Amino acid sequence: MSYSTINRLTPYVFLAPAVVVMAIALLYPLMYMVFGSFRAWDPSQAIGEAEFAGFTNYITLWHDPNFHESLIVTLKFAFSVVALEMLIGVGLALLLDRSLRGMSVLRTLFILPMMIAPVVVGLIWRYMYHPSIGIFNQTLESIGLGSVDWLGKHALMSVIIADIWQWTPFIFILALAALQSLPRSALEAARIDGASGWQQIIYIKLPLMMPVLIVTCLLRLIDAFKVLEVILVMTEGGPGLSTEILALRISRTATEFRELGVAAAMSNYLLMLLLILTIAMLAYNKIQELKKARVKVLIDGDGS
Amino acid sequence: MEMEADMNTSHHNKGRQQPAFYALLVVLVLMSVGPIVLMLANSLKLDVDIISGTSGLLFLPTIQNYETALCDILPYEIDHLDYCALKFGGAFINSLIIALVSTVLTLIIGCMAAYALVRFRFMGRDTVSGTTLMVRMVPPAVLLVPVFGLWNNEFCIDKATWFGEMIRDTFGGRGDVCLAGTHSGIILIYIAMNLPFVIWILQSFIVQVPRQLEEAARMDGAGSFQVFFKIVLPLIKPGLAAAAIFTFRIAWNEYLLASALSDRDTKTVPILIVNNMSEFNIEWGVIMATGMLLAIPPIIFTLFASRQIITGMTAGAVKG
Structure with missing residues (x-):
C-alpha cells in the first residue's frame, strides 16, 4: 500500500469505532422500531413472527383519547417549563451580571440540581410534596394556611415546579455567559448616550443575546420532551392521566400493556415532533452562520 | 480629587444596591441547595423522626439508614437489622x-x-x-x-x-x-x-x-x-x-x-x-x-x- 492510500484511509480508521457503535445501537434500533410499528407485536415474540398490521397502530393511536390526553400533557409540560425557565433564568442573569468575587462558587452551587440523578430529584420533591410530612404542607399549616394537595389536584403544576428547580440554572448560566461575551463597545456607547438600565436591556442586551437564547430555548425544549424519571418517581403519571407525559406512556404501553407495536408507533410520533424542533434549530444556526459570513464579506469588502 | 469623587459615587451606588442584591443571592442559594440538604438531613434520621417531622435540623444523626441500604456488602454484622432485604x-x-x-x-x-x-x-x-x-x-x-x-x-x-x-x-x-x-x-x-x-x-x-x-x-x-x-x-x-x-x-x-x-x-x-x-x-x-x-x-x-x-x-x- 502506498503512503497516500494509508493517508486517505486514516480518517476512516479514526471514525470506524464510533460509526459501528452508533449504527448497531442507534440507527439499527430506530429502523427496527419503524419496522415494528407496522406490526401487532408483543414482547414474547421475535419481530419476524409478529403479524403485519399496516397502519393499524398509528390509526388506533390517532383516535385514542388517552393518547391525545398524554400528548396535551406533554405539550403543556414542555412549553410551560421552557417558558418559565427562560423568563426566570434570563431575568436572573440580567440581575446578577456584575463582577463578584464569589460568582464561581455561586455558579457551582446553582448547577448541583441538574447534575444529580432525575430519580433522586423526583425522590426529594415527592418527599417535600408529601401531604403530611412534606416541608411545604408543614410550613403552610404552621402559619395557618391549611394544606395543599400537591401531587393530587395540582400534580402537573407540582412536577413543573420541580423541573424549574432543576433546569433554570442551565438557562441562567448560558444567558450569563452570553451577557458577559457581549461587545463592551456597544454597551459603553449606550451608556454614554444616556440609556437607562431598562433601555440598555431592551435595545442592546436582549437583541445581541438573541441567537444564543434561541438555541438555548430549543435545546431545552428538546430536553423537556425527554423528561421521564422525575415524573415517574413523583406521580407515576397520575392521578388519572394528569401527568402522564408521552415518554411515560410509551414505557407503560410497552411494559404494562405489552403492546410493543403501539408503543413503537407512539415513539415514532414523538420522534417526528422532536425532528421538527431539531430541524428548526439547525436551520436557525445555518441562517446565523450565513448572516455572519455576509457581514464579514461586507466588512472585508470595505477594508480593501 | 477626581478619583476620590469617582470612588465615592461608586461606593454610594454599591451601598444602595448591595443588601437587596445579597439577599437575592442568599435566597437563590438556599432554593437550589436546600432540597439536597434536606435529603442529607433526612438520610441521617430514623423513620420515626422523619414522620413526626417536627425536629427540623435538631436531631441526633445516625448512619443506620446507610447501613441498612448497604447491608449486602458491609463486612460486619448490623445490630438493628435481622434480615438484609435490600440489595x-x-x-x-x-x-x-x-x-x-x-x-x-x-x-x-x-x-x-x-x-x-x-x-x-x-x-x-x-x-x-x-x-x-x-x-x-x-x-x-x-x-x-x-x-x-x-x-x-x-x-x-x-x-x-x-x-x-x-x-x-x-x-x-x-x-x-x-x-x-x-x-x-x-x-x-x-x-x-x-x-x-x-x-x-x-x-x-x-x-x-x-x-x-x-x-x-x-x-x-x-x-x-x-x-x-x-x-x-x-x-x-x-x-x-x-x-x-x-x-x-x-x-x-x-x-x-x-x-x-x-x-x-x-x-x-x-x-x-x-x-x-x-x-x-x-x-x-x-x-x-x-x-x-x-x-x-x-x-x-x-x-x-x-x-x-x-x-x-x-x-x-x-x-x-
Whole structure:
C-alpha cells in the first residue's frame, strides 16, 4: 500500500469505532422500531413472527383519547417549563451580571440540581410534596394556611415546579455567559448616550443575546420532551392521566400493556415532533452562520 | 480629587444596591441547595423522626439508614437489622462498573471520531457529522421498545453454536445467550447514546488546537496516530474532562433503559430506588440514604470541576 492510500484511509480508521457503535445501537434500533410499528407485536415474540398490521397502530393511536390526553400533557409540560425557565433564568442573569468575587462558587452551587440523578430529584420533591410530612404542607399549616394537595389536584403544576428547580440554572448560566461575551463597545456607547438600565436591556442586551437564547430555548425544549424519571418517581403519571407525559406512556404501553407495536408507533410520533424542533434549530444556526459570513464579506469588502 | 469623587459615587451606588442584591443571592442559594440538604438531613434520621417531622435540623444523626441500604456488602454484622432485604450494595457495584466502563469507552471512541471530523476532509464526512447531530435528539424512551426487542431477541448467540454452548456451559442458563441482562448490553446502549454529544463537544475543543503543532510533529516523522495521542489529546484535556463528566452523569443516573435491559443480577441503583418508591410503605430514611449515595459522585464532580462543566455546557449551546 502506498503512503497516500494509508493517508486517505486514516480518517476512516479514526471514525470506524464510533460509526459501528452508533449504527448497531442507534440507527439499527430506530429502523427496527419503524419496522415494528407496522406490526401487532408483543414482547414474547421475535419481530419476524409478529403479524403485519399496516397502519393499524398509528390509526388506533390517532383516535385514542388517552393518547391525545398524554400528548396535551406533554405539550403543556414542555412549553410551560421552557417558558418559565427562560423568563426566570434570563431575568436572573440580567440581575446578577456584575463582577463578584464569589460568582464561581455561586455558579457551582446553582448547577448541583441538574447534575444529580432525575430519580433522586423526583425522590426529594415527592418527599417535600408529601401531604403530611412534606416541608411545604408543614410550613403552610404552621402559619395557618391549611394544606395543599400537591401531587393530587395540582400534580402537573407540582412536577413543573420541580423541573424549574432543576433546569433554570442551565438557562441562567448560558444567558450569563452570553451577557458577559457581549461587545463592551456597544454597551459603553449606550451608556454614554444616556440609556437607562431598562433601555440598555431592551435595545442592546436582549437583541445581541438573541441567537444564543434561541438555541438555548430549543435545546431545552428538546430536553423537556425527554423528561421521564422525575415524573415517574413523583406521580407515576397520575392521578388519572394528569401527568402522564408521552415518554411515560410509551414505557407503560410497552411494559404494562405489552403492546410493543403501539408503543413503537407512539415513539415514532414523538420522534417526528422532536425532528421538527431539531430541524428548526439547525436551520436557525445555518441562517446565523450565513448572516455572519455576509457581514464579514461586507466588512472585508470595505477594508480593501 | 477626581478619583476620590469617582470612588465615592461608586461606593454610594454599591451601598444602595448591595443588601437587596445579597439577599437575592442568599435566597437563590438556599432554593437550589436546600432540597439536597434536606435529603442529607433526612438520610441521617430514623423513620420515626422523619414522620413526626417536627425536629427540623435538631436531631441526633445516625448512619443506620446507610447501613441498612448497604447491608449486602458491609463486612460486619448490623445490630438493628435481622434480615438484609435490600440489595443496594450489589446495585452500587453494578452502577459503578457500567458507568465507568461506558465513560472510558465513549471517550476513546468519541475523541477519535471528533478528530477525524475536524481535521480531515473525506468522503462521507458531512453525512456522518449530520447524522451525529440529528441522533442527539432521540430520547431514551424512544429507544426503549427497539432496544428491548433487539437485545432480547436478535442480539443473541445461538445456543447450538460452539461459542454459545461454551458460554452456556460456563455461566449456566438455558436459552440462547443474549445481550439483555448483561452489563455489556447496558454499556453498549450508553456508549451509543452518549457518543453524539461527546463527539460534538470535543469537536469544539479540537478546532482550537493550533494546526502548526500537529504539522511540526508530522515533520519530525510522527504518524497520524502519534500526532493524535501525543499532541492533540494532551491539549484537549479540559474538553475530555467535561465530556467525561457528562457521560458519567448520564450512565450513572439513567433509569429507563437500564430497567428494561437488566435482570436480577445487573440492576443499577436508580432501578432499586424507583422500585422502592412505588411500594405502599416507603422507608423514607433508607431511600434518602440511597439517594444521597447516588447523588454523591455527581456532587463531588461538580464541586471539583464546575469550570469544566460550565465550559462544556456553554460550548454546547454557543457553538451549536
